[in-house]
Amino acid sequence: MKGWCPGAWVPMASGDGLVVRVRPRLARLSRAQVEGLCDVALRYGSGVIDITSRANLQLRGVAEADHEALLQELARLGLLDVDPGLEGRRNVLVAPDWRTGDRTARLAEALLARLADLPELPAKFGFAVDAGAALWLEGASADIRLETGADGGLVLRADGAASGRAVREDEAVDRVVELAEWFAVAAGRASGGASPTLRRMTRMARLLEAVPLPEAWTGVAPCAGRAAPRGPGMTRIGPVVGFAFGQARAGRLPEILKAAGAQAVRVTPWRCLVLEGGRAVAHAPDHAITDPGDPLLGIDACPGAPLCPSASVETRALARRLAREPGLAGRSLHVSGCAKGCARARPADLVLVGREGRFDLVANGHAWDEPCQRGSGPDELDALVRQAPVP
Ligand code: SF4
Structure with missing residues (x-):
């Protein structure tokens, strides 16, 4: 499966049927969307929902003949990009504690609006927007990162580099596009140039092992603060619940939201869900993990x-x-x-x-x-x- 990112429009065949990936916008689903997705997973899939390390959700076990009906349901739930080409490019991780209108949310929306301006990039190439008071997404898979800097300003950092470039919010997405263009050229993907070895480079950190990043993209360190907890525990927007191997059961997930009184979930790259606005869940269904020591x-x-x-x-x-x-x-x-x-x-x-x-x-x-x-x-x-x- 490596090297191939299934989407909703272009699912991947697996041993148990099609794998259909749903990419929630800003990693958030309302309670109605969660309930609808669980219903769809039970009707058309195996009833298992995979939480991926890119903060996406995957339905498994979908029959080829049901794919069209499933797409219609996803569209009805507001979980399907109209443009299949843009869906494939929407590899944008977002710090899960964003709030409406804050810097992380503004930047993520601005980046999503400019996906069409990006050069052709490898399927797994992705972005992280992590612009709150502390960093959440360090260690999560992304190639270009917008992060809070040590002085509270914004830093644009190539993954694999220790430091990045200070950017203003109003120019941040332009600079993201520029850095993506630098990657495409340096890896020889834009022109068919470079060596065959470089053309095989699909990730920024790997490329930087072979090609030095121009100095203009370095020099400013991201902030030292790290958000916690990443696993089960309480955050400022609600409790975090984990699942063994990131597999939630569609038949039980709505119960968890109901027990917590949550109105939405945020999907994290640690294969956990944050129950937005919820209270700690004392008795979660057996497959949910609430003990951070599990x-x-x-x-x-x-x-x-x-x-x-x-x-x-x-x-x-x-x-x-x-x-x-x-x-x-x-x-x-x-x-x-x-x-x-x-x-x-x-x-x-x-x-x-x-x-x-x-x-x-x-x-x-x-x-x-x-x-x-x-x-x-x-x-x-x-x-x-x-x-x-x-x-
Ligand atoms: S899912 Fe597992 S077995 Fe299948 S290709 Fe990936 S690593 Fe290999």
Whole structure:
């Protein structure tokens, strides 16, 4: 699945049917939209809603024949871009605590209005708008970031660079477009120039390992404040609820909103939902995670076999079993059905990678990195996790 971003208009075929991705505007859905989407997921899909690391929602298990009807429902709910081309470009992460009319919301809306001005970019290339009092989106997948600077001003930063360029709000989106154009030219995507290696560059941070960023785009540091909590807990706009592997059940999600008295949700890149305006949920349905210490929050696992045709191993039942392993405490684990590593773009302390029905182990890296141990059977993995060196 890596390298391909399914959308609502152009879904992706998977082992369990079509995967239809819904990109909520500014990562927010009203309660009516959540209820409508859950209804659609139950009627046309498997009833599972994936929360992705790009703060999108995915319906799975949709039959080809139902796709058109599903699109009509999404349009009715206000969850479908009219222009399929723009939908594919709307990779914009937004700090989840934005408020109507604040700087983050203003910038995000301004950027969304200019998507057509961006050059041709790789499918996974994305943007982050993180312009509140503290940064939320550090570590989340984005290539060009608008962030609050140390002096409270705005900084435009290329992902992978330690500092960025101070920009005024009224020029910020123009500068975003300029930086995207620099990427397109430097990676040889605009002209077909550059070396084949550079043309394969799909992300800003990778490109900056090979090509220096012009000085004009550096020099101003983002602010040091980091928002908390990112996992379950209370934020200024409402409580955060997590889900194992980012999978919410459409049959139970409306209950959670009702229990919290929330009028909307914000989707986060940590595969959690913020229940906007809600109170803490004392008794969440069994699959929702409200304990910030739940070990499942530190585990990423892709759908694996039999859902993904690229997988030769089952992943999620295994991940649940390994979550109980005391040796895992405080460490991140990524169980990946194959070396593409769809579930986690960041390194994890331990990565188990399926290959020909067995698992390779990568320590402190990505699913596609060189393994330090190869070919373990599923039954050997508890001991392997227990004994793996602490990075
Ligand atoms: S097995 Fe997992 S990592 Fe591999 S392509 Fe499928 S979803 Fe992605």
